[in-house]
Amino acid sequence: MPRAKPAKIEDVAAKAGVSIMSVSRALRGVEGVSEKKRTEILKLARQMKYMPNSNARSLVVANSNLIGISLPTFAGEVFAEILSGMRGTFDSAGYSSVIDTTEYSRTAELSWVKRLLSWQPAAIILTGIDHDPETRALLQASKIPVLEIWDHTGDPIDACVGIDHFSAGELMGQHAMELGYCRPAFVTTPRGHDIRADARLEGVRSVFSGAEIRASRPPLGNAFLTGFHGTLKLIEGGTPDVIFYLNDHMAFGGMMACGQAGLQVPDQIGIVGFNGLDITGVLPVKLTTIKTPRRLMGITGARTILAKINGVSVEAAKALPVELVAGETTRPQSITN
Amino acid sequence: MPRAKPAKIEDVAAKAGVSIMSVSRALRGVEGVSEKKRTEILKLARQMKYMPNSNARSLVVANSNLIGISLPTFAGEVFAEILSGMRGTFDSAGYSSVIDTTEYSRTAELSWVKRLLSWQPAAIILTGIDHDPETRALLQASKIPVLEIWDHTGDPIDACVGIDHFSAGELMGQHAMELGYCRPAFVTTPRGHDIRADARLEGVRSVFSGAEIRASRPPLGNAFLTGFHGTLKLIEGGTPDVIFYLNDHMAFGGMMACGQAGLQVPDQIGIVGFNGLDITGVLPVKLTTIKTPRRLMGITGARTILAKINGVSVEAAKALPVELVAGETTRPQSITN
DNA sequence: CTGTTAGCGCGTTCAC
DNA sequence: GTGAACGCGCTAACAG
Numbered sequence A, B: 001m002p003r004a005k006p007a008k009i010e011d012v013a014a015k016a017g018v019s020i021m022s023v024s025r026a027l028r029g030v031e032g033v034s035e036k037k038r039t040e041i042l043k044l045a046r047q048m049k050y051m052p053n054s055n056a057r058s059l060v061v062a063n064s065n066l067i068g069i070s071l072p073t074f075a076g077e078v079f080a081e082i083l084s085g086m087r088g089t090f091d092s093a094g095y096s097s098v099i100d101t102t103e104y105s106r107t108a109e110l111s112w113v114k115r116l117l118s119w120q121p122a123a124i125i126l127t128g129i130d131h132d133p134e135t136r137a138l139l140q141a142s143k144i145p146v147l148e149i150w151d152h153t154g155d156p157i158d159a160c161v162g163i164d165h166f167s168a169g170e171l172m173g174q175h176a177m178e179l180g181y182c183r184p185a186f187v188t189t190p191r192g193h194d195i196r197a198d199a200r201l202e203g204v205r206s207v208f209s210g211a212e213i214r215a216s217r218p219p220l221g222n223a224f225l226t227g228f229h230g231t232l233k234l235i236e237g238g239t240p241d242v243i244f245y246l247n248d249h250m251a252f253g254g255m256m257a258c259g260q261a262g263l264q265v266p267d268q269i270g271i272v273g274f275n276g277l278d279i280t281g282v283l284p285v286k287l288t289t290i291k292t293p294r295r296l297m298g299i300t301g302a303r304t305i306l307a308k309i310n311g312v313s314v315e316a317a318k319a320l321p322v323e324l325v326a327g328e329t330t331r332p333q334s335i336t337n
Numbered sequence C: 001c002t003g004t005t006a007g008c009g010c011g012t013t014c015a016c
Numbered sequence D: 001g002t003g004a005a006c007g008c009g010c011t012a013a014c015a016g
Helices: A009-016 A020-028 A035-047 A054-061 A078-092 A106-117 A133-142 A165-179 A195-207 A223-236 A248-260 A294-309 B009-016 B020-028 B035-047 B054-061 B078-092 B106-117 B133-142 B165-179 B195-207 B223-236 B248-261 B294-309
Strands: A066-071 A096-101 A123-127 A146-150 A159-162 A184-187 A214-216 A242-245 A270-272 A289-291 A317-319 A323-325 B066-071 B096-101 B123-127 B146-150 B159-162 B184-187 B214-216 B242-245 B270-272 B289-291 B317-319 B323-325
Touching (some): A009 A020, A009 A035, A078 A096, A078 A146, A078 A294, A078 B096, A096 A106, A106 A123, A159 A294, A165 A242, A165 A270, A248 A270, B020 B035, B066 B106, B078 B146, B078 B294, B096 B106, B106 B123, B123 B294, B159 B294, B165 B242, B184 B223, B214 B223, B223 B242, B223 B248
Parallel strands (some): A066 A096, A184 A242, B123 B146, B146 B159, B159 B317
Antiparallel strands (some): A096 B096, B289 B323
């Protein structure tokens, strides 16, 4: 018959015959208790299954060991990997994660931030740099360390670790241009849905400044499927010589669509993905893509914010490098092609 | 220059010229305030950007609107989809999620549960039914609603919503047996790493009770890659006529491996996956697999636990049905084959 | 090194 | 309908 009420610090103090403060100090590992008492108290606390009440602690110190993390979505591995990198780092440091997914909605993000703030979190992490103005104001007034991840800006709310999506787009574009492609197209999401994807498209556009780049924007849905159908739709309106995709998932769907449409990759059409996911490692035809440092980004971001929490100054905005992986879905175009 | 300290309930009360209690009642929407005062207070609170302190509230009521969710991993979409279903439901109900990934470690799960308990969460959700005994004891003594998800048992800690993995294995086995396969093999993770996968293997075994089923258990890693290499390794030791995989990712890797090894699917070898992921929808050769109701499971689980939180009695253990999707990676075996 | 005092911000209780 | 006490469990600041 377990007691209804869990043991509190007072119970431990009573049993140990010391004051509450000695127990508090012993448990937190701060100075001010003799080693003898400390070991004794620790032993007792363990056998009483004492568990400190975080609410009470956070109320006093006006700060918790909760870190809020907001992601657009769990789908598609990308954010799951960034998250995974962050969580591992936070976990080792003793922080728990309160996680939210916004589905790319700024208002959803805002209302989550409001709710989270009521917990006095140690830090807040947002994906990207595109927020409701109120979100930014709220956060900046709060003094809580904030990290914006995945995208890059010179003017972060507080700190920022990510990649430059426009540059990544340029990188993809340059690769294609150097190979001699001249009729590029893009398969992506509805305009404005994902501003990073739009930035990459702009990067590609800036390289192919002369050419018009058709974009197919299938309605939202599973990336494999939207890539597949978006490609079929695109091809209907004329065949480009290279297609850039929002990400590897869609590119994979696109490859399948090309196969179904009888278009040989890379002989009749080039395919370029984005992210460098593991799936590309098992494909019989290796995908040309941009490798993004997702786990590293998570770890770097987490360390940055931990430093901020501990009052260590760090550089406010860090851009991580991306790498073009030249696969077998693109190849040099002959002049006569 | 924003004030350093955020407004508290007392500030709102002072400005409104009422007592703290009237503000508290107005904000919580409980009876005991005149409608006139209530609207006045609400207006003031909004313009003062008042945000209640969750720590203080939880300390008093000994209960929070935090729900803890423990998952083995974010990788592979499966748990991400279950999570997504749960989060949507919890969000609408006003709960925030504290999320953990255990990487299939029971001790990691235990230490997370301990930390979480200090927040007086409204509920705790664990993946699967295989826990450290202390976890179970701790949870049962805590009176906090607990949900075990993804697996099924008649003896849950508190409540359980999932699928019966042994039966799912039988379903896969029966399908193959009816088609005439007789040299089955399994590509999965190291034994004991994922007890659900092991249960499915046992389910298959029970159907092919006579035949010996070889199992390839490549070391942990990315599922596409382990499926790929595990299959190559398996084939070295002789070619089975059908291979069952831990999941669709590995099955996809396996298909690629078969392709590389010159084995035609399904003519020379059958492939059976598990989960029915979206990727199977774009493959030129449709994968035979078991479709698991992941999002539905998340929603059902969340509703079950919300009912428990609200004191509504619900059935303790619910098994959701799975469905065999007969694709093009398996086909009837001729006698002479 | 040890204990005492005084809150942290809010909700329960019980007066009015 | 309203408000004054009091306490939730813990820690900062001080006293000894």
